[in-house]
Amino acid sequence: MxxxxxxxxxxxxxxxxxxxxxxxxxxxxxxxxxxxxxxxxxxxxxxxxxxxxxxxxxxxxxxxxxxxxxxxxxxxxxxxxxxxxxxxxxxxxxxxxxxxxxxxxxxxxxxxxxxxxxxxxxxxxxxxxxxxxxxxxxxxxxxxxxxxxxxxxxxxxxxxxxxxxxDPDGNEPKDPEPAPPRRELFVERRKDGFWRVSGLLDPETGARTAAVLDAYGARRPVDEFGQADHRTMPQRRGDAWADVLDLAMACPDQPGTAGYRTLVHVTVSLEDLKTGFGNACLDFVGEITAREARMMACDCLMIPVVLSAAGEPLDVGRMKRFVTPGQRRALNIRDGGCAFPGCHRAPKHCHAHHIEHWADGGRTDLRNLVLLCGFHHRLIHHDDWQVRIAADGIPEFVPPQYLDPLRHPRRNILHRVVT
Structure with a gap:
């Protein structure tokens, strides 16, 4: 058909x-x-x-x-x-x-x-x-x-x-219940003692996180010795993350810290703590060097558990080494920020460093304290720089011989008015 x-x-x-x-x-x-x-x-x-x-x-x-x-x-x-x-x-x-x-x-x-x-x-x-x-x-x-x-x-x-x-007015408007933001954070300790951090943030939190890390992770300006900041972007953001943690832990309202900058327990022998050689146990789960423990103990970033040669606990976080809020305010006024020559860092980014370490009998008073940012705090503990309080009560730094054979003392003039 x-x-x-x-x-x-x-x-x-x-x-x-x-x-x-x-x-x-x-x-x-x-x-x-x-x-x-x-x-x-x-x-x-x-x-x-x-x-x-x-x-x-x-x-x-x-x-x-x-x-x-x-x-x-x-x-x-x-x-x-x-x-x-x-x-x-x-x-x-x-x-x-x-x-x-x-x-x-x-x-x-x-x-x-x-x-x-x-x-x-x-x-x-x-x-x-x-x-x-x-x-x-x-x-x-x-x-x-x-x-x-x-x-x-x-x-x-x-x-x-x-x-x-x-229906000229239309349906009555209803405010929908906002969905909770999706935020996930994973913190995993690796076998080598380092920690891996990963996660997922909602758009608002992600943008705020990036802004904070970019602000605190800016390159350090070239100092008076011509030393530039050669850190990569991930390294600068890692240091910025450490600064943000310091700020959070220094907050008086921080739960469980009562305003002190206490983070972890570190178990170390008295001899290793004094000399800076050997190892320490971090929070009973990992290891750090005794030199790192010595630096961390300056500003109470930890509670050290000091052991004798026989393993007997000699000291568990002596409270007298803590910088009081009043001392901290006085340090902020005196130093105006990181006291290391040429450093721009503000007081909120600084640690209170004991010039004579408290493990060596150093007192926690203004004549034995100086504000240092994290970078220069580590430099003081690991290099040949020396810091002291001059006769006028202002911190000054003596460079190592490879930088200045005559070792003339230097000061940070960026935080104070020169007269």
């Missing part, structure tokens, strides 16, 4: 005029629309009777998906449209009116298609949530009449106008 029909169709269409072509299209469109509406009437009836009783399916959508060989989602849309446009049987001879009878009638006439019907139904459902049933019926009549001669754009605009007229 198709072999005899297909060759003849192009010849017949070729003979047709433009009006005949247009009429053919509009006629077939009406037939398609009427056929679709007719299928909808059948589906609405099947849905009302119960497909499980008629064909053994759980619902009309599943049955129609198999019959039409379409997806279940598309079948659900067709059945939902059919139920909304067609009446359902009630008790006895009574009939339950369709949700949108005027739109259903226009579809049955072939005047509107499925796209028109779905758009009108969407608008009517929005209206039905806020206004009485008679208002929905009036809107259905207006939109169905318009759809017989208009396209989807005009219908959407008319629907928006009806919604604005029936």
């Amino acid at each position: 198709s072999e005899t029909f297909l060759p003849e169709l192009p010849q017949e269409l070729w003979r047709a005029g433009k009006l005949e072509l247009a009429h053919g299209v509009t006629h077939l469109l009406q037939v398609m629309r009427m056929a679709s509406a007719g299928v909808g009437k059948y589906l609405a009836e099947i849905e009302s009777r119960g497909t499980e009783d008629l064909f053994g399916y759980g619902n009309a959508s599943s049955w129609f998906a198999d019959v039409a060989r379409i997806s279940l989602g598309d079948a659900r849309d067709v059945v939902k449209r059919a139920v909304a446009l067609n009446p359902a049987p009630g008790v006895g001879d009574a009939e339950i009116a369709a949700f949108a009878p005027e739109t259903g009638a226009a579809a049955a006439d072939g005047a509107i298609g499925d796209q028109h019907s779905d758009l009108i139904l969407e608008i009517l459902r929005k209206i039905a949530s806020d206004v009485p049933r008679e208002k929905v019926e009036g809107a259905d009549k207006i939109l169905a009449g318009l759809a017989r001669h208009a396209g989807p754009k005009e219908i959407a605009e008319a629907g928006a106008g009806i919604l604005a007229h029936l």
Whole structure:
């Protein structure tokens, strides 16, 4: 049959005029629309009777998906449209009116298609949530009449106008409950004693973290000896992270520290602590050098547990070595920041260094204390620099011979007014 029909169709269409072509299209469109509406009437009836009783399916959508060989989602849309446009049987001879009878009638006439019907139904459902049933019926009549001669754009605009007229204030605005920000942080101790930190931050926290690390991780300016900062970006950010921890631990409201800069327990022998040689146990789980323990003990970044040669605890964090808040304020005023020559670091980034180490009998008073940033604190402990308090009470630093053979003392003049 198709072999005899297909060759003849192009010849017949070729003979047709433009009006005949247009009429053919509009006629077939009406037939398609009427056929679709007719299928909808059948589906609405099947849905009302119960497909499980008629064909053994759980619902009309599943049955129609198999019959039409379409997806279940598309079948659900067709059945939902059919139920909304067609009446359902009630008790006895009574009939339950369709949700949108005027739109259903226009579809049955072939005047509107499925796209028109779905758009009108969407608008009517929005209206039905806020206004009485008679208002929905009036809107259905207006939109169905318009759809017989208009396209989807005009219908959407008319629907928006009806919604604005029936509910000018719109739905009452509701402040949604904000979702908790997603933040994760993993801290893992490696076998070599180092710690690996990784995590995931929400956009706001990530931006704040990057800003803080960039600010505290800026390169140090070239000092008066011409030494530049050659640290890489990851190294500078690692040092910035240490500075941020120092600031947090120095906060008087920090839980569990009572305002002191105590972080961990370090177990070390008295001899190793005095000489700086040997190892110490960090928080009972890892090892650091005794020299590092000696430097950390300056500003109470740890509570040392000092042992005798026989292993007897001689001292567990002597409180007298702690710099009091009053002494700290006095140091901030006197030194104005890191006292090392040429350093710009502010007091909040500095440690209180014992010039004569407390393990060697050094006292915790202003004549034996000086503010040093983390970098220069480490330098003082690991290099040949010497620091002392001059006769006028101001710290001065004596450089090693490889920098200055005459070892002239130097001061930081960046934090004070020179007269």
